[in-house]
Amino acid sequence: MIAVRVPAKVNVQLGVGGLRADGFHDLANVFFAVALGDEVTAVFGQGVTISCSGPDADQVPLDDTNLAARAARLLAARHGIEPDVHLHIAKAIPVAGGMAGGSADGAAALVACDALWQLDTPLPVLLELAAELGSDVPFALLGGVALGRGRGELLEELPVAGTFHWVFAVADGGLSTPAVFRECDRLREAAGTGSSAAEVPTPDPSAELLAALAAGDPAALAAALGNDLQAAALSLRPDLADCLRAGLDAGALAALVSGSGPTCAFLAKDAADAQAVADALTASGTCRAAHATHGPVPGARVIAG
Numbered sequence: 501m502i503a504v505r506v507p508a509k510v511n512v513q514l515g516v517g518g519l520r521a522d523g524f525h526d527l528a529n530v531f532f533a534v535a536l537g538d539e540v541t542a543v544f545g546q547g548v549t550i551s552c553s554g555p556d557a558d559q560v561p562l563d564d565t566n567l568a569a570r571a572a573r574l575l576a577a578r579h580g581i582e583p584d585v586h587l588h589i590a591k592a593i594p595v596a597g598g599m600a601g602g603s604a605d606g607a608a609a610l611v612a613c614d615a616l617w618q619l620d621t622p623l624p625v626l627l628e629l630a631a632e633l634g635s636d637v638p639f640a641l642l643g644g645v646a647l648g649r650g651r652g653e654l655l656e657e658l659p660v661a662g663t664f665h666w667v668f669a670v671a672d673g674g675l676s677t678p679a680v681f682r683e684c685d686r687l688r689e690a691a692g693t694g695s696s697a698a699e700v701p702t703p704d705p706s707a708e709l710l711a712a713l714a715a716g717d718p719a720a721l722a723a724a725l726g727n728d729l730q731a732a733a734l735s736l737r738p739d740l741a742d743c744l745r746a747g748l749d750a751g752a753l754a755a756l757v758s759g760s761g762p763t764c765a766f767l768a769k770d771a772a773d774a775q776a777v778a779d780a781l782t783a784s785g786t787c788r789a790a791h792a793t794h795g796p797v798p799g800a801r802v803i804a805g
């Protein structure tokens with residue numbers, strides 16, 4: 501049996517460029533891996549089978565569309581072997597929450613199957629397979645803090661000092677990532693700025709944000725956080741504004757929508773403040789649950805087996 505732990509992500513900067521001809525958007529995507537994560541275990545089986553446990557387990561597909569199943573098949577095909585594995589996902593990352601939960605399970609399955617089948621696949625090949633599975637999957641392999649260019653898959657590790665403390669407020673229901681990108685384009689068209697790659701400049705990482713990460717300075721990071729998808733997520737889910745406000749009222753340094761949402765992320769000064777913000781959010785009734793956590797943490801890693 502192989503057990504792999506894999507982190508969720510929050511995008512501390514999500515700069516979104518124009519719509520490309522291939523349906524994706526160029527990004528300046530600063531990923532940050534947090535301790536809130538899933539565990540994926542792999543044992544030998546017949547074909548690829550999936551099971552899932554956790555509060556959101558009923559929303560996770562158990563068929564071939566599960567990103568963990570797709571990852572197992574892709575790795576086996578690359579090596580020309582039969583994909584015989586049972587994968588169990590112990591799910592803590594909110595489903596369709598903008599924290600790359602499915603992507604995390606895809607990355608964890610690549611690492612778990614690679615160890616179970618004793619393939620010793622080099623990291624660059626795992627990263628290439630990960631990018632085939634989705635734009636967020638390569639980062640879940642790396643963890644830490646990284647800048648994602650292109651559609652988010654071209655990664656460069658970033659220097660970061662110390663530990664930052666976060667709270668994540670889980671919303672009822674999810675948001676579809678393509679629907680949020682479409683809403684972002686629609687809002688840009690409505691504002692008259694255009695939405696195509698020819699009309700919207702390719703975003704760059706913020707110098708203030710990179711300096712705050714390197715210095716381990718939560719107040720400076722709070723001032724530099726940014727998410728170009730936030731207006732689109734709020735347009736589709738106006739109720740999220742109440743949750744963002746409740747976290748700020750409870751003392752968070754900053755509040756933003758996590759990726760494509762609807763999970764809301766709050767940066768806190770320290771671990772005690774993060775717990776106080778999580779307790780206040782839970783009591784506020786503006787979210788389904790709130791979790792205090794920290795980061796950065798490593799990407800998908802074998803923890804047993």
Ligand SMILES: C[C@](O)(CO)[C@H](O)COP(=O)(O)OP(=O)(O)OC[C@H]1O[C@@H](n2ccc(N)nc2=O)[C@H](O)[C@@H]1O
Nearest residue numbers: 523524525527634635636637651652677678681759760
């Ligand atoms: C919002 C983020 O989570 C931020 O990290 C990611 O950009 C989304 O990454 P993901 O869920 O892995 O997305 P993918 O599975 O690669 O793409 C799903 C869909 O999201 C949209 N998409 C995704 C990434 C990107 N750079 N531009 C896009 O427009 C496209 O409609 C695409 O068909």
Ligand SMILES: Nc1ncnc2c1ncn2[C@@H]1O[C@H](COP(=O)(O)OP(=O)(O)OP(=O)(O)O)[C@@H](O)[C@H]1O
Nearest residue numbers: 566567595596597598599600601602603605636677
């Ligand atoms: N292992 C998985 N865990 C959760 N959802 C999965 C998984 N595999 C496939 N899915 C499908 O993917 C959809 C999006 O789920 P996911 O939790 O990855 O969203 P997300 O965190 O918003 O993604 P991202 O932040 O990468 O845009 C789900 O509604 C589900 O149908």
